[in-house]
Amino acid sequence: MANIQHIGIVGVGRMSKAIAIAFAYAGLPAQLIDAKERPVNEFETYQQQALQDISKELQLLVSTGFLLQADVEQVLGRISVLSKSQAPEFLQRCDLIMEGVSEVREAKQQIFAWLDAHIPADCIVASTTSTFLVGEIAAMVSHPERVINAHWLNPAYLIPLVELSKSAVTSAQVVTDLQQFLESIGKVTVVCNESAGYIVPRIQALAMNEAARMVEEGVASAEEIDKAIRTGFGLRFSVLGMLEFIDWGGGDILYYASQYLQKELGERYRPPQIIQTNMDKQHNGMREGKGFYDYAQVDVNAYKLQVMSTFVNRIDGVGLKPKFNVLH
Numbered sequence: 603m604a605n606i607q608h609i610g611i612v613g614v615g616r617m618s619k620a621i622a623i624a625f626a627y628a629g630l631p632a633q634l635i636d637a638k639e640r641p642v643n644e645f646e647t648y649q650q651q652a653l654q655d656i657s658k659e660l661q662l663l664v665s666t667g668f669l670l671q672a673d674v675e676q677v678l679g680r681i682s683v684l685s686k687s688q689a690p691e692f693l694q695r696c697d698l699i700m701e702g703v704s705e706v707r708e709a710k711q712q713i714f715a716w717l718d719a720h721i722p723a724d725c726i727v728a729s730t731t732s733t734f735l736v737g738e739i740a741a742m743v744s745h746p747e748r749v750i751n752a753h754w755l756n757p758a759y760l761i762p763l764v765e766l767s768k769s770a771v772t773s774a775q776v777v778t779d780l781q782q783f784l785e786s787i788g789k790v791t792v793v794c795n796e797s798a799g800y801i802v803p804r805i806q807a808l809a810m811n812e813a814a815r816m817v818e819e820g821v822a823s824a825e826e827i828d829k830a831i832r833t834g835f836g837l838r839f840s841v842l843g844m845l846e847f848i849d850w851g852g853g854d855i856l857y858y859a860s861q862y863l864q865k866e867l868g869e870r871y872r873p874p875q876i877i878q879t880n881m882d883k884q885h886n887g888m889r890e891g892k893g894f895y896d897y898a899q900v901d902v903n904a905y906k907l908q909v910m911s912t913f914v915n916r917i918d919g920v921g922l923k924p925k926f927n928v929l930h
Contacts, residue, residue, distance in 0.1 A: 606697040613702035620758035626680035628787035693720035714742035728752035737769040747773040762790040765800040845894040849887035
């Protein structure tokens with residue numbers, strides 16, 4: 603793993619501050635860098651407000667029991683905010699840049715041109731953007747092989763996942779180094795190729811739009827839909843991955859259900875070709891020994907037991923375990 607010690611987080615917005623907390627909680631110094639030039643007095647006010655915002659987030663974590671009050675000052679003490687004019691000296695020794703400026707192309711181009719003039723050639727450049735492909739970011743700097751997108755989910759200091767998106771020219775070593783570094787502080791990483799929406803936002807957008815559409819159509823109230831998501835959809839998919847769940851139930855079941863929904867609700871429910879292909883090959887999932895996963899070497903009974911045990915514990919943990927003998 604690369605020895606990543608000097609981390610610059612460019613931009614001092616909500617996501618950048620949450621990432622700073624994640625690094626500081628892990629015991630690392632986190633250097634926030636203001637992306638705008640400001641007069642000294644204005645910057646001092648801005649700096650003070652940013653640190654106050656972070657302090658409030660830490661107090662919220664204390665209230666939830668996630669962080670001890672005795673540790674707040676230690677975590678806060680690892681976070682600092684530099685003005686843009688103060689930053690070049692620090693940038694010269696940076697090992698990792700996390701960029702979190704506004705999602706405007708001109709703003710991105712300006713900040714990357716500025717960074718490119720100051721950071722070392724081997725500094726990993728990771729953009730937290732949710733709207734620009736990694737190749738677009740890589741084109742804004744020299745040494746595009748060191749550029750990767752690192753998409754954190756809010757709140758970044760709590761959600762384990764960081765999605766890493768690589769371009770065709772991103773160095774394999776950069777991917778490995780950033781993965782190992784993030785996992786060393788307790789994050790979970792996934793790697794995807796250059797594609798709009800990464801993994802979670804792409805799936806999430808479809809689900810959220812469908813939920814909103816059901817309110818629009820009068821299918822159910824917002825309260826009823828969200829209750830269904832929290833106690834059904836959300837609980838189930840916190841245990842089984844989505845493709846794992848297809849294998850669990852059977853890809854053919856999804857295919858026929860999708861055909862019905864397509865007929866009733868529209869083309870957005872048309873199943874992808876891979877579902878039809880798997881059916882043709884009799885690769886419908888666990889019962890046939892192969893689906894999206896290969897079960898040939900899997901002890902299926904042990905696997906089912908592990909999944910069900912996790913599910914039972916999850917239901918019990920949120921206070922939704924069925925009541926035994928309640929009507930006896």
